Amino acid sequence: MPELPEMEAWRRQLNDPVSAFPIAKAGPAHIATLKTFDPPLDELVGRRFRGATRRGKRLLFPTDDGELVLVIHLMTSGRLKTLKAGEAAPKQPAFALEFVGGSKLILTENARRKQAGVWLYTPEQAAAELEHLGPEALGLSVEQVADIVRSDSRRLHALLRDQRLIAGIGRSWSNEILHEAKLSPYALSTELTDEEIERLADAINSELARGLELRDRGASDAKAYRIHHKLGEACDVCGTPIAQVDFESHTIFYCPTCQTGGRTLKDRRMSRLLR
Ligand SMILES: [Zn+2]
Numbered sequence: 001m002p003e004l005p006e007m008e009a010w011r012r013q014l015n016d017p018v019s020a021f022p023i024a025k026a027g028p029a030h031i032a033t034l035k036t037f038d039p040p041l042d043e044l045v046g047r048r049f050r051g052a053t054r055r056g057k058r059l060l061f062p063t064d065d066g067e068l069v070l071v072i073h074l075m076t077s078g079r080l081k082t083l084k085a086g087e088a089a090p091k092q093p094a095f096a097l098e099f100v101g102g103s104k105l106i107l108t109e110n111a112r113r114k115q116a117g118v119w120l121y122t123p124e125q126a127a128a129e130l131e132h133l134g135p136e137a138l139g140l141s142v143e144q145v146a147d148i149v150r151s152d153s154r155r156l157h158a159l160l161r162d163q164r165l166i167a168g169i170g171r172s173w174s175n176e177i178l179h180e181a182k183l184s185p186y187a188l189s190t191e192l193t194d195e196e197i198e199r200l201a202d203a204i205n206s207e208l209a210r211g212l213e214l215r216d217r218g219a220s221d222a223k224a225y226r227i228h229h230k231l232g233e234a235c236d237v238c239g240t241p242i243a244q245v246d247f248e249s250h251t252i253f254y255c256p257t258c259q260t261g262g263r264t265l266k267d268r269r270m271s272r273l274l275r
Pocket residue numbers: 235236237238239240255256257258259
């Protein structure tokens with residue numbers, strides 16, 4: 001799933017193309033993708049975006065008249081594409097925008113279950129919908145991280161992914177951050193020492209900055225990640241084979257030497273717990 005580094009790299013790439021020309025056509029939109037109907041999508045036609053902004057994992061495209069905000073969340077498998085005039089577009093995009101002159105912004109989702117979303121809001125509606133999000137993950141101070149981890153007793157991997165506490169981190173970058181911080185994904189947030197909190201805060205910033213720099217240069221997942229989806233590969237710090245464990249509804253990757261004192265983490269899938 002695209003997270004803060006991926007979405008911020010996208011934001012930078014999209015800022016100019018989406019604001020270069022007014023919108024000529026809004027849609028089509030897959031019925032499962034477009035989540036709002038008021039204001040109607042047609043309201044975008046004739047307006048121009050001011051550019052692209054971002055909040056957590058969402059991209060926001062405010063119109064330059066200040067009246068509307070288009071919000072896009074790619075979820076797991078949504079992908080964005082910009083097309084030049086005349087370039088062939090996918091046959092059934094989840095969502096499409098065409099600009100005056102013929103360039104396009106296309107959202108595709110190659111999955112049976114459509115999860116990616118597009119919302120058209122007034123600025124007031126957008127603010128209300130995004131109000132629940134915590135502070136942006138990149139740029140958090142040690143004090144902010146300390147307040148967040150002490151606010152709720154949670155396993156670190158779950159805490160980092162909770163968008164109400166910190167906005168922008170998902171399963172991939174929480175794996176990378178916890179590996180860099182040498183902390184167990186299962187460690188309880190309220191049991192961290194001051195020194196561990198400092199390491200966590202440093203790792204959040206350094207890993208997201210590293211990710212953003214790589215994604216800006218178009219790096220693939222294999223290049224951007226050092227531990228995520230690297231089961232059995234040697235940890236780049238200590239050489240131990242990277243391990244994985246199922247937790248809640250997904251898979252965590254970790255280094256048993258760097259992060260858990262040599263211990264193997266136990267499966268904590270939701271389905272297991274419910275059995
Ligand atoms: Zn290691």
